[in-house]
Amino acid sequence: MMIFSLTCVFPIIWMFYSSLKTQKEFSLNIISLPQNPNLNNFVEAIRIGKMQNYFLNSVFTTIVSVSIIVILGFITGYFLSRFTFKGRNILYILFLSGMLIPVHGLLIPLFIQFKTLHLLDQRLTLILPYVALGLPLAIFLFESFIKSIPVELEEAAFIDGCTLQKMLFSILLPMCRPVLSTIIIMSFLHWWNEFPFALVLIKSDKYKTLPLGLANFSGAYSTNYTQLLAGLVIATLPVIIVYFIFRKRIIQGMTAGAVKG
Amino acid sequence: MAGNRFNVKKKTIWIALSPSIAFFVFIVVIPLVLSIYFSFYNWSGGPNMKFVGLENYKELLMDGDFWGSFRNNLYIIVLCVIGQIGIPLVLCGLFISRTLKFKEFHRTVIFIPVVLSAVVIGFLWSMIYSKDMGILNLILRSLSMEGLIRNWLNDPDIVLRSVSAPLIWQYIGVYLVIFMSAIQGIPQSVLEVAELDGAVGFKKLRYVVFPLISNTIKVAIMLCISGNMKVFDHIYIMTGGGPGKSSMVMAQYAYTNSFEMFKLGYGSTISIGILVLSMTLIMLSRKLGGAKN
Numbered sequence: 001m002m003i004f005s006l007t008c009v010f011p012i013i014w015m016f017y018s019s020l021k022t023q024k025e026f027s028l029n030i031i032s033l034p035q036n037p038n039l040n041n042f043v044e045a046i047r048i049g050k051m052q053n054y055f056l057n058s059v060f061t062t063i064v065s066v067s068i069i070v071i072l073g074f075i076t077g078y079f080l081s082r083f084t085f086k087g088r089n090i091l092y093i094l095f096l097s098g099m100l101i102p103v104h105g106l107l108i109p110l111f112i113q114f115k116t117l118h119l120l121d122q123r124l125t126l127i128l129p130y131v132a133l134g135l136p137l138a139i140f141l142f143e144s145f146i147k148s149i150p151v152e153l154e155e156a157a158f159i160d161g162c163t164l165q166k167m168l169f170s171i172l173l174p175m176c177r178p179v180l181s182t183i184i185i186m187s188f189l190h191w192w193n194e195f196p197f198a199l200v201l202i203k204s205d206k207y208k209t210l211p212l213g214l215a216n217f218s219g220a221y222s223t224n225y226t227q228l229l230a231g232l233v234i235a236t237l238p239v240i241i242v243y244f245i246f247r248k249r250i251i252q253g254m255t256a257g258a259v260k261g
Numbered sequence: 262m263a264g265n266r267f268n269v270k271k272k273t274i275w276i277a278l279s280p281s282i283a284f285f286v287f288i289v290v291i292p293l294v295l296s297i298y299f300s301f302y303n304w305s306g307g308p309n310m311k312f313v314g315l316e317n318y319k320e321l322l323m324d325g326d327f328w329g330s331f332r333n334n335l336y337i338i339v340l341c342v343i344g345q346i347g348i349p350l351v352l353c354g355l356f357i358s359r360t361l362k363f364k365e366f367h368r369t370v371i372f373i374p375v376v377l378s379a380v381v382i383g384f385l386w387s388m389i390y391s392k393d394m395g396i397l398n399l400i401l402r403s404l405s406m407e408g409l410i411r412n413w414l415n416d417p418d419i420v421l422r423s424v425s426a427p428l429i430w431q432y433i434g435v436y437l438v439i440f441m442s443a444i445q446g447i448p449q450s451v452l453e454v455a456e457l458d459g460a461v462g463f464k465k466l467r468y469v470v471f472p473l474i475s476n477t478i479k480v481a482i483m484l485c486i487s488g489n490m491k492v493f494d495h496i497y498i499m500t501g502g503g504p505g506k507s508s509m510v511m512a513q514y515a516y517t518n519s520f521e522m523f524k525l526g527y528g529s530t531i532s533i534g535i536l537v538l539s540m541t542l543i544m545l546s547r548k549l550g551g552a553k554n
Contacts, residue, residue, distance in 0.1 A: 109296035132288030193378035211380040
């Protein structure tokens with residue numbers, strides 16, 4: 001079992017330590033540990049590969065998308081769980097279908113649509129699909145969680161003279177903390193790693209996210225393995241850090257999302 | 262209206278819901294409608310759009326490459342169901358035995374690949390598979406099993422198996438965790454009685470645990486099928502569908518047609534084909550699984 005687990009994780013460990021080797025050292029022995037660990041590859045990856053640029057784009061796109069997903073998901077989840085109105089069930093099913101549709105079927109039509117509307121290749125381009133496709137899961141998690149919070153709480157807030165907005169954001173939202181953190185972490189992981197939409201919708205270097213930047217990077221410097229490895233580490237490190245901090249919640253969230261979806 | 266203490270008007274509800282609806286309609290509904298529309302045209306992105314009626318669909322039905330890529334999808338699905346479901350089930354057996362130490366450590370470690378980007382995984386495995394510089398061939402050489410050395414990603418006969426390995430490797434963690442949480446739902450007393458009756462080790466797993474979590478296993482198989490219908494990133498990075506078309510999958514085929522050959526109309530038709538085939542397969546697997554949800 002120990003051997004199995006270590007085999008599982010070895011490629012990742014290998015990626016980390018190999019990124020500290022020089023190109024020459026790497027080609028002499030692929031598996032050996034680095035003799036003189038140095039950060040040259042990272043410096044080069046940033047200088048030539050413009051990794052810091054992709055990194056910032058990824059940070060920007062992910063943060064904006066996740067924030068919008070959380071806010072809209074919360075509001076939508078609240079109204080869907082607390083009110084019955086005409087069209088509510090249709091809406092519910094509509095959003096549910098968003099979790100079932102194979103997104104790759106949308107790539108090409110979305111490209112055509114964005115091209116016609118001149119939405120391709122801009123700073124905010126990727127945020128649109130990320131939000132739209134991230135919303136369903138957020139809506140459902142919020143919806144089912146809010147259902148479990150007693151309505152009396154809202155009634156009490158109303159009697160105390162609280163407005164709807166104030167009740168939503170300063171009473172209800174803080175109460176949703178468990179599901180809120182799940183949504184934030186899961187969306188972060190998902191959209192940080194997203195590749196096909198970025199590939200299809202973004203062309204210029206200025207707006208590329210990390211996964212796309214990497215794909216590109218290897219095309220231009222296909223022989224320089226150690227630099228590519230450094231790039232992979234740059235893309236992976238934030239995810240690994242988040243994973244080790246929120247391990248329990250991620251494992252929980254993945255299974256909950258998987259079993260529901 | 263339960264909870265309507267704030268005198269919320271219908272209008273307010275719709276105003277509050279409208280941003281979400283707008284996002285969703287704009288990104289999911291309109292493109293779906295558009296793709297049906299474009300699938301009737303011959304179009305390469307320029308001003309010339311030619312209405313061809315059902316020609317594209319006829320072409321799609323006769324398109325050997327498309328069906329070949331569908332077959333590749335199916336092949337990958339079969340391998341992944343075996344690997345992604347089978348390996349975690351065996352691991353479960355080790356996890357519920359009392360002799361295994363550091364369970365938390367194993368779980369954490371096996372789950373790590375799940376959170377990585379498919380692009381990173383793709384590159385990492387390209388390096389593992391690389392013919393002269395790859396870890397795999399190096400290990401085979403050092404074990405003096407030169408006979409097994411292959412050009413893993415360049416040999417049409419084995420490339421599908423080669424690209425499935427990283428997929429399996431990445432997602433073992435998900436299914437392991439799903440099965441473990443199902444097993445935790447089994448009352449301890451049941452397992453103890455089974456042990457008293459002589460069901461130990463893999464017997465316990467086979468005759469007691471598996472039947473009790475069979476519903477979870479079915480759900481996992483469905484997840485596995487729908488997940489692998491849309492495999493794209495890994496293959497795009499590792500082989501781009503090659504060599505030739507030997508590792509072409511449907512999503513890659515749609516991509517190649519639309520963005521390398523600029524057949525946007527036909528690309529839309531392929532997209533519809535993907536949607537229909539995936540939906541059918543998912544529904545079919547649900548029917549066969551007899552699941553209610």
